[in-house]
Amino acid sequence: MDFLTNLGTGFGVALTVTNLLYCFVGVLLGTLVGVLPGIGPVTTVAMLLPFSFTLPPESALIMLAGIYYGAQYGGSTTAILVNIPGEASSVVTTIDGHKMALAGRAGPALGIAALGSFFAGCVATVLIVVAAPPLAAIALSFGPAEYFSLMVCGLVAAIVLARGSVVKALGMMVLGLMFGLVGTDINSGIRRFTFGFRGLADGIEFVALSMAVYGLADIALNLEKKEENVEVHSRIGRVWPTWADIRHCIPAILRGTGLGSVLGVLPGGGALLAAFAAYTLEKKVAKKPRSFGDGDIRGVAAPESANNAGAQTSFIPMLTLGIPSNPTMAMMIGAMMIHGISPGPRVMTDRPGLFWGLIVSMWLGNLMLVILNLPLIGMWVKLLRMPYRLLYPSIVVFCCIGTYTVNSNLFDVYVMAFFAVFGYVCVKLECEPAPLILGFVLGPMMEENLRRSLLISRGDAMVFVQEPISLFFLIVAAGLLLVVALPGIRRTREEAMQE
Amino acid sequence: MLKIKAGKDFWSGIMFLCFAIVELYIARGYSMGSSGEMGPGYFPVVLGIVLGALGALLVARAIIAGDEPVAGASIRPLLLLVASVVVFGVTIEPLGLVLSLVLTVAIAALAGRQSGPLEIALLAAALAVLSVGIFHFALLLPLPIWPAL
Amino acid sequence: MTAKLRISSLAAAIGLSLFATAALAQFYPTKPLKLVLPYSPGGVVDFVGRTVAQHLGDVLGQPVVADNRPGAGGIVGTDVVARAQPDGYTLLLMDPAIVINPTLQDSVPYDLFKQLDTISVVSSSPLVLVVAPGLNVKTFDEFVAYGKANPGKLNFASAGIGTTPHLAGEMYKQSTGITATHIPYKGIGASYTDMMSNKVQFAFSSIAGALPFTTDNRVIALATTGEARNEVYADKPTMSEAGLKGFSVDLWLAVFAPVGMPADVKTKLNAAIGTALQKPDLKAAFAKVGVSPRGTTAEAGGTFVKADYDKWKKVIVDGKIKPTN
Numbered sequence: 001m002d003f004l005t006n007l008g009t010g011f012g013v014a015l016t017v018t019n020l021l022y023c024f025v026g027v028l029l030g031t032l033v034g035v036l037p038g039i040g041p042v043t044t045v046a047m048l049l050p051f052s053f054t055l056p057p058e059s060a061l062i063m064l065a066g067i068y069y070g071a072q073y074g075g076s077t078t079a080i081l082v083n084i085p086g087e088a089s090s091v092v093t094t095i096d097g098h099k100m101a102l103a104g105r106a107g108p109a110l111g112i113a114a115l116g117s118f119f120a121g122c123v124a125t126v127l128i129v130v131a132a133p134p135l136a137a138i139a140l141s142f143g144p145a146e147y148f149s150l151m152v153c154g155l156v157a158a159i160v161l162a163r164g165s166v167v168k169a170l171g172m173m174v175l176g177l178m179f180g181l182v183g184t185d186i187n188s189g190i191r192r193f194t195f196g197f198r199g200l201a202d203g204i205e206f207v208a209l210s211m212a213v214y215g216l217a218d219i220a221l222n223l224e225k226k227e228e229n230v231e232v233h234s235r236i237g238r239v240w241p242t243w244a245d246i247r248h249c250i251p252a253i254l255r256g257t258g259l260g261s262v263l264g265v266l267p268g269g270g271a272l273l274a275a276f277a278a279y280t281l282e283k284k285v286a287k288k289p290r291s292f293g294d295g296d297i298r299g300v301a302a303p304e305s306a307n308n309a310g311a312q313t314s315f316i317p318m319l320t321l322g323i324p325s326n327p328t329m330a331m332m333i334g335a336m337m338i339h340g341i342s343p344g345p346r347v348m349t350d351r352p353g354l355f356w357g358l359i360v361s362m363w364l365g366n367l368m369l370v371i372l373n374l375p376l377i378g379m380w381v382k383l384l385r386m387p388y389r390l391l392y393p394s395i396v397v398f399c400c401i402g403t404y405t406v407n408s409n410l411f412d413v414y415v416m417a418f419f420a421v422f423g424y425v426c427v428k429l430e431c432e433p434a435p436l437i438l439g440f441v442l443g444p445m446m447e448e449n450l451r452r453s454l455l456i457s458r459g460d461a462m463v464f465v466q467e468p469i470s471l472f473f474l475i476v477a478a479g480l481l482l483v484v485a486l487p488g489i490r491r492t493r494e495e496a497m498q499e
Numbered sequence: 500m501l502k503i504k505a506g507k508d509f510w511s512g513i514m515f516l517c518f519a520i521v522e523l524y525i526a527r528g529y530s531m532g533s534s535g536e537m538g539p540g541y542f543p544v545v546l547g548i549v550l551g552a553l554g555a556l557l558v559a560r561a562i563i564a565g566d567e568p569v570a571g572a573s574i575r576p577l578l579l580l581v582a583s584v585v586v587f588g589v590t591i592e593p594l595g596l597v598l599s600l601v602l603t604v605a606i607a608a609l610a611g612r613q614s615g616p617l618e619i620a621l622l623a624a625a626l627a628v629l630s631v632g633i634f635h636f637a638l639l640l641p642l643p644i645w646p647a648l
Numbered sequence: 649m650t651a652k653l654r655i656s657s658l659a660a661a662i663g664l665s666l667f668a669t670a671a672l673a674q675f676y677p678t679k680p681l682k683l684v685l686p687y688s689p690g691g692v693v694d695f696v697g698r699t700v701a702q703h704l705g706d707v708l709g710q711p712v713v714a715d716n717r718p719g720a721g722g723i724v725g726t727d728v729v730a731r732a733q734p735d736g737y738t739l740l741l742m743d744p745a746i747v748i749n750p751t752l753q754d755s756v757p758y759d760l761f762k763q764l765d766t767i768s769v770v771s772s773s774p775l776v777l778v779v780a781p782g783l784n785v786k787t788f789d790e791f792v793a794y795g796k797a798n799p800g801k802l803n804f805a806s807a808g809i810g811t812t813p814h815l816a817g818e819m820y821k822q823s824t825g826i827t828a829t830h831i832p833y834k835g836i837g838a839s840y841t842d843m844m845s846n847k848v849q850f851a852f853s854s855i856a857g858a859l860p861f862t863t864d865n866r867v868i869a870l871a872t873t874g875e876a877r878n879e880v881y882a883d884k885p886t887m888s889e890a891g892l893k894g895f896s897v898d899l900w901l902a903v904f905a906p907v908g909m910p911a912d913v914k915t916k917l918n919a920a921i922g923t924a925l926q927k928p929d930l931k932a933a934f935a936k937v938g939v940s941p942r943g944t945t946a947e948a949g950g951t952f953v954k955a956d957y958d959k960w961k962k963v964i965v966d967g968k969i970k971p972t973n
Binding site: 267 | 715719856864
């Protein structure tokens with residue numbers, strides 16, 4: 001009955017008025033920074049860190065955690081409504097989510113995103129309670145070779161994101177990998193492909209790139225499409241998902257939650273890979289995969305469940321091992337240290353109130369988010385009723401401020417202007433940005449882990465097949481390549497021949 | 500019979516080739532290293548070759564199997580949009596958030612040719628107030644609000 | 649930080665700047681100050697910077713706004729301050745990268761000694777030598793012996809080329825004659841999984857990074873690199889005590905300002921920093937991340953920074969550590 005005792009301890013801590021209040025403040029702030037393009041949970045948590053010193057440690061961590069998973073909810077809103085991924089992990093949501101919004105189904109898209117996230121959040125919370133130690137072992141068993149093979153697997157899976165030509169999708173992915181190379185090489189310390197700009201020393205800013213190729217390029221296209229009378233989002237449609245929608249999505253949500261929970265544990269691109277993998281899986285198992293990319297509700301439900309589950313389970317290595325799986329978790333560790341708590345296996349036994357309180361608060365926070373977000377959907381959808389001539393300058397303004405505030409660096413704003421043109425050209429040539437973004441995010445990690453593996457193995461490439469987990473991913477990748485790429489290439493060839 | 504109609508695939512291929520060539524040209528200055536200690540040039544060179552090959556494949560396929568024409572583009576909205584972003588960059592630090600946003604919104608609104616001057620002015624004012632509220636007061640970001648004297 | 653305060657200080661700033669740029673020390677400061685932190689939010693510099701900003705603001709009676717200007721290993725933020733007005737309103741908090749970069753990089757945009765003035769060294773924290781448990785070494789001597797007996801087998805982790813953990817590792821190699829392969833990570837925290845599984849065998853880590861792993865011996869702390877023992881690792885010897893005389897690495901943080909600040913403003917600022925560093929709240933906050941408050945005169949600070957510059961220059965030149973094409 002340990003389990004129930006623990007939960008009881010947790011509820012005892014999380015249900016106090018103070019902690020409920022800080023949880024609410026956290027998820028509210030998180031939703032806000034998630035909706036705003038640019039500024040993300042990392043910045044917000046960092047700014048609140050010194051303030052959290054004055055709070056009891058339980059309240060501080062509950063609030064900071066709320067900001068993090070709250071931002072995951074908020075991020076999907078922007079992705080669906082205005083086609084701007086707030087974070088890398090919501091890139092996938094733009095594919096079908098924004099198409100739904102264009103077709104007047106923004107409400108159901110937002111609704112299913114919220115419900116899927118809530119479900120995933122609940123499951124992941126239970127997982128943390130019952131299976132934190134075995135899941136943490138996964139994170140420990142991943143060395144550089146395993147990561148490299150996982151990245152390979154993820155990139156291969158990304159090919160299915162493509163709706164058109166597989167060759168173009170591959171090209172965009174490789175181009176994304178290249179863009180990811182820009183900046184200081186961590187192994188040699190030299191600056192690559194910076195064209196002499198100091199502003200590129202740390203690479204191309206993700207926010208600038210994604211807002212340009214999604215947000216700004218999209219606006220430019222809309223404006224030229226209907227220069228006469230731009231009313232892109234004229235149709236609103238119903239606000240809530242129907243029962244049929246929800247039933248249709250249940251398997252997708254379940255699979256997304258499962259994938260997200262496992263991949264979220266991995267440090268690095270866990271949540272991002274989870275979202276991509278969930279989308280890929282749905283497209284593969286669906287009976288009519290062709291509707292994916294044209295506003296299939298399952299294309300929203302699966303990745304949104306996956307990235308929220310991943311966000312939640314990324315607490316596992318932090319809480320049980322003291323290993324930060326992303327920058328926000330690194331700051332949570334900082335917050336614990338400020339309060340004199342060393343994250344690691346001992347937290348659970350030394351500070352049960354804190355450990356279980358935090359976990360229970362995540363569940364409560366998810367509940368708050370659903371209660372907060374479902375009524376807000378009506379308001380968000382009304383935003384689309386705003387005439388486009390007023391909406392798009394507002395998007396431009398938030399893109400500019402968002403990009404500028406990430407690093408307080410003007411150079412990033414100019415980078416965004418440059419990539420807006422690039423993104424526009426890509427859309428004109430039917431080269432889709434999703435594989436580009438995936439390559440961009442995973443590329444540096446892939447190179448880093450490749451070189452690190454070979455440094456440690458002293459140049460022996462066999463290390464990738466000698467480690468069982470690494471070998472497993474390589475086999476999966478090879479299998480995917482065969483299953484996915486061959487018919488894909490053949491199909492486009494056939495289509496081309498028919499013309 | 501082989502009439503080259505430059506279309507979407509053709510130009511995509513050309514774009515990939517261009518990026519590949521520029522990248523390989525720059526990467527020739529980085530050392531390849533050995534497999535045990537890969538130099539900074541190793542991975543980029545591999546990527547450059549792969550991208551170049553994909554580009555060449557696209558071009559070849561476009562020539563042999565035909566191609567779809569690129570839809571017409573009107574450059575004006577794009578240019579004004581980019582201009583508004585650049586103007587934001589140029590003015591945010593010297594002029595502060597409020598004035599910078601007024602200029603950005605004005606130029607962005609021109610891109611759509613839909614709004615009258617009064618509407619643009621109102622929109623700019625509303626966005627300025629909203630942004631100062633959100634970024635300065637709610638999120639406490641160190642953004643300049645007014646021109647530095 | 650109320651709206652009223654901001655508006656009144658803005659009005660004051662506008663009014664005053666019409667008259668004079670060189671503010672008189674008795675009125676200084678009349679508007680909010682800016683403390684530039686050249687790293688991303690999160691991490692020790694950011695945390696210490698925000699803590700110092702908060703308390704310094706209380707002492708001076710004007711808010712001190714922490715302004716993150718990350719980029720190029722601190723070069724971007726440092727350059728912003730090097731080119732700022734020396735009016736006492738733009739300050740920089742920086743770590744040893746400020747003295748390492750000029751030697752390590754081919755070119756940096758600022759001249760450390762001609763454009764920047766040390767106001768005060770605000771904190772010190774040693775690194776801690778941690779080793780993988782798989783080595784089965786319990787003491788520093790055993791570790792040195794293991795390294796000598798197993799040439800070419802050891803790997804050491806760092807937070808990237810030219811970071812203090814990297815240079816400390818190189819200095820260790822130079823002073824013991826041991827060989828080890830450098831494995832850079834993005835931040836020392838990322839290396840701990842590989843250290844626990846013995847893929848990487850040792851690292852000179854920040855205390856904040858090491859603490860979660862050393863409390864239950866998932867990695868083994870052997871020694872600290874300060875002049876004196878550190879409170880957090882009071883039972884571990886310093887490197888000097890353990891046998892490497894003169895091996896000292898300090899992850900100090902200092903406040904800098906553009907050269908040419910009026911002398912009385914500089915004095916007032918230095919005194920205010922000294923007062924802020926005495927506050928119990930600040931001391932408590934520093935202690936949690938293994939940082940000790942310090943506080944020096946401007947002269948002593950300048951001498952210290954120059955000495956550290958010379959020390960790292962020697963390590964970099966002797967070890968031929970350069971970003972190479």
